[in-house]
Structures are given as structure tokens and as C-alpha cells.
Amino acid sequence: MMNNIIVMPMIIPLMTGIILIFLRTRVNSQRILSILSSIATIAVSLVILNRIQHEGILRLDFGGWLPPYGILFVADSFSMLLVVTTSIVTGILLIYAFSSIGKQHENMFFYPFIFFLVAGVNGSFLTGDLFNMFVCFEVMLLSSYVLITMGGRRIQLVESIKYVTINVLSSWFFLIGIAYLYGTVGTLNMAHLSVRVAEVGQGPLLTVISLMFLIVFSLKAGLLLYFWLPGSYSAPPTVVAALFGALLTKVGIYAMFRIFTLIFYHETAITHTAIGIMAILTMIGGSIGALAYNDIRKIVSYNVVIAVGFILAGLAMSSEVAFQGAIYYLIHDMIVKALLFLIAGTMIYLTGKAKIEEMSGLIRNYPMLGWLFFITMLSLTGIPPLSGFISKVFLGQGAIETGSYLLLAVAFMSGIFVLYSLLRIFLNCFWGETIISEDDDVPLKKGMLVPCVLLAIMTVAIGIGVEGLVPYVSDAARTLMNPDIYIEAVLQGNR
Amino acid sequence: METLITVLVGLLVTVAVYLLLSRNLIRVILGSAVLSHAAHLLLMTMGSGLKKGSAPLLGENAASYVDALPQALILTAIVISFAVTAFLLVLAYRTYKKTGTDDLYALRGFDDE
Structure with missing residues (x-):
């Protein structure tokens, strides 16, 4: 079997990270190697994605142990x-890191940990085994602990204590959930779990276990249990915050989708209703937070929270169209949140201030940055030619199909709050009297602008060229909706 | 035996929760360590019960073998919790050096920027 390629999106970052450790003092070689490695990962992932369209779901059994006995990677x-x-x-964020992170970080294993983080993230997406997912989560979290504390400023240390402790607790819940699940159905392979749970029926016991997993992934994704998120996401340097905002919550969301569409999809009246209520509260809480603060970093972090609620509203609706909307929004949000964090960080770098009332008239000094922010704002709100639009259409359609009007109303209202919270930044910081004179104008580095432009191009490209994404996304939604496709691909009859 | 271990797990969790809720940073870290041990014990007990057959080695001629998977899971989990606890201890030390306190009440919020 030539399915070995599936492991590449995890192995390439992992090996790159290890090699980079030995290149500690050679910053230039580190940069070149990390860019090359990112390009390789992108290429390999694209190849796999296209192979899935022809050959169906791919899987790799490590060590030749057939499922359900061995650990395996499944790529759908x-x-x-x-x-x-x-x-x-990640590739684009690396470019931003080159010009912003500073020599001190680069010498202290900054790039290796970025790659370990990516390895953990990709591993969590690809694994077909619940315990393996726990391990990949830990790889990702340990790297994120290092990245959030690196630099050792007071705020970073104080915030990371909360961040680490809450994640230790949620990992503990994860482990306990795995223990109960293994004790109940005696397997940890996700496809096999799905079969076993369907066989014995999802009774009250299994539903309680599924709610434990809901707590775990809600903590990781920031669904309702997001109290730790705004603080810890505003502490680290811009690139790290962008990486967290773009990737980390998405892993929790992915896990939630996987678990509640593949394994625990029988008692939707309990689990999916709980997710729906939590999503509504998340969107409301996130909107309040986004309006309440004057600190750009806080506003941007609360925008992450709103998006989490929005995506999981799609899961709560649980129809194929809603899933399509959620998947489009996931992709869109990863790109645009990275862009938003980068622009916010750049604004703080340029002005040295974080409060919106302390900045003014930036568009006179940095027109490009201002317009980029404008595009981001429109994209996040879901204005037609940009990438946020299509997902809102599908999600709205899904909501009407399934009759979840409350979810629909709250989800679309949250869009207005996103617009308002960002408009507040735009009006306060970019418009108005210019307070920075031409002389003490901090020059905007090209290396900071280029990644923002690239991300902005991507959001426009996805918005306009959405036709190209349709086959992939509809296949993904179809697989989520019909767990049998996944189970058949993994177990292939040997149940 | 399983019941006894389950009660022990409950006891460990109680201790850990008490430690986690205290104001002292070191106690919180110790609490998280105790908590992970409780999870490991639970994994072993929940898996397929405590030792029911002989060790899963080919040389042993036994009617039944014990399920080796929970032990593999625990081993992995122990390594991870070791790493996290080590990291937390260093973090606590750095925080103490930087802020001069290990009282979590004194550490809440940030005002230096």
C-alpha cells in the first residue's frame, strides 16, 4: 500500500522541529528550512486531499496491525x-515571524516549537484512534505552553499558569472519558467505537460519557467554557497569538465534530441540544465581551469565541447543508482569524498602544494596513465576494431545513456584533485625527505586510473561487452525515 | 479489589480537588499530579478489571491473558503528565522569581501594560 503519504503532514513538521533544534544559533538556516518544510507539507496535504476524491477515504495502519487492534491514521x-x-x-505566519519575533526568540527554539505544535495539530486531525488523539492533543498543548511562556514577560507567565492549569484539567477529563469508554465498550478505534455504540445502543451511561467528552472539547474549543481564552490569547507575541487563534480552538471543534457525528449521534435530543444551547450562550457571551473591552487584543480574542459558537451551531443543527456551512466557516475562520490577529498585533507594534481610544487616524500613515483591516472586517461579517459569505448561506439554509430558528437568529445576530466590534476598532483607530506625525512614524516592515496581504488574497480567492472548493466540502459533509462511509473505509468488513 | 481501587480513586480525586482549589501555586501543581494518578488508576481498573489472567507473553501457558492495552495507555499518560508537571514546576519557579509571590490571588489580572 502506498498510503504512507498520510503520515507525512505530521512527520514532516516533527522531523523539521527536531532538525531545527540542532540549528539553534543559525537563524538563517532555520528560516530557510522552516519555509521549505512548510511548502513540502502544503504540497503533500494537497496531494492527499486530491487522492481522497478519487480513491475514497485513505488509511494507514501503523506496523501492519489491522484495525481495530492497531493505531491508525485516517484521512477523509x-x-x-x-x-x-x-x-x-502556518507557512504564512512563519513569514510574519521572520520580521517580528526577534533574535532572542529565534535563538530559543521558537521555530522548533511552532513545528511541534503543527505536528500535534495535524496529528489530531488525522488520527483514527481516540487515545492517539489524546496524545496528539498533548503534543500540541505542550508546545503551546512553551510558546505562550516564551519571552517570560510577567503577563505571559501569569496568564500561562491559568492556561496550563485549565488544560491539565481538561486533559484529565479526556483521560477519564477514555477510561470509562474503554471500560464500557472495550475499544478505542473511532470507527470500531461507532459500531459498538450502535450495537449496544447509546444508553444513559454512554450518553453521560459522551457529555464528558463534550466538556473536554468545549474546554479546548472554547465553547461556553471560554473564560480562559481571552486572557491567554492576548498575552503571547502576535504570531503566537495568531497561531493559537487560528488553529488551537479549531482542533477542539474538529474533535467535537468527529465524536458527535461518528460515535455519539444516537441521542441528538440530549447531546446536540446541549451543544446548541452552549453555542447560543457562547455567541451571546462572545458578543458581550467583544463590545465590552477597549483593548484590541481582547476584542479580537472575543471574536474567536463568537466564531466557535457559530461553527458549533452548525453541528447542533446536524444536517448535511449545515455541516457544509460549518466546514466552509472553519476554513474561512482559520485564515481570517490569523489575518485579524496579525493586523491587531501590527497595530500595537506600530503605535505601542493597545487601547482603541489611544490610537487614531492610522489610515493616513498606513493606508494598506487600514484597507486590509477593512477587508478582514467585511470577510468576517460575511459580505458576498469574500469567504465568510458562502458559509453563512449554507448555515442559514441548514437552520431553516431543520427548523432551528433560534440558532439561526442568534448566529446571524452575532454577525452584526462582530461587525460592530470591528467597526469600533476601524472608526477609532484608522479614521479620525492623525496623531502620529510623519517624523516619528514607525516604518511598517514589508515582512509584516506581505503575510497579511497573502491572507487577504486567500480570503478573497476563497470567496470568488468557492466553486473549486465545492467537491471537497460536499464530500466532507457527506462523510460526516453518513458515518457508515467512514466505518466501511476503516474496518472494511472485518468487524 | 476493584471496589477498593475505585474508592481509592475517589479519595485521590478529593485530595486533588482540595489542593487545586487552594491559593498556593505549588499546591495546585501537586494537586494536578495527584489528579493524574487518580486517572491512571481509574484507567487500569476500568480497562478490563485488575489482574485476571497471566502476563500477555507468549512463553506463559495460561488459559487467559490480561489485557495489555490499559497499561500501554497508562504508561503514555504517565510520561505526558510527568512532562506537564515538570513544565508547571519550572513555570511556577519563574513566576515566583518574576513576581515575588506564589499566591494565586496576588497573580490575578495584569496591570503592567
């Missing part, structure tokens, strides 16, 4: 779409 359209987006966003 949903996971590969996310892997591709992760690789592209």
Missing part, C-alpha cells in the same frame, strides 16, 4: 481540508 476530506488550511496558515 474533512480532516484533510483542515490539514491543508493549517499548513498554509
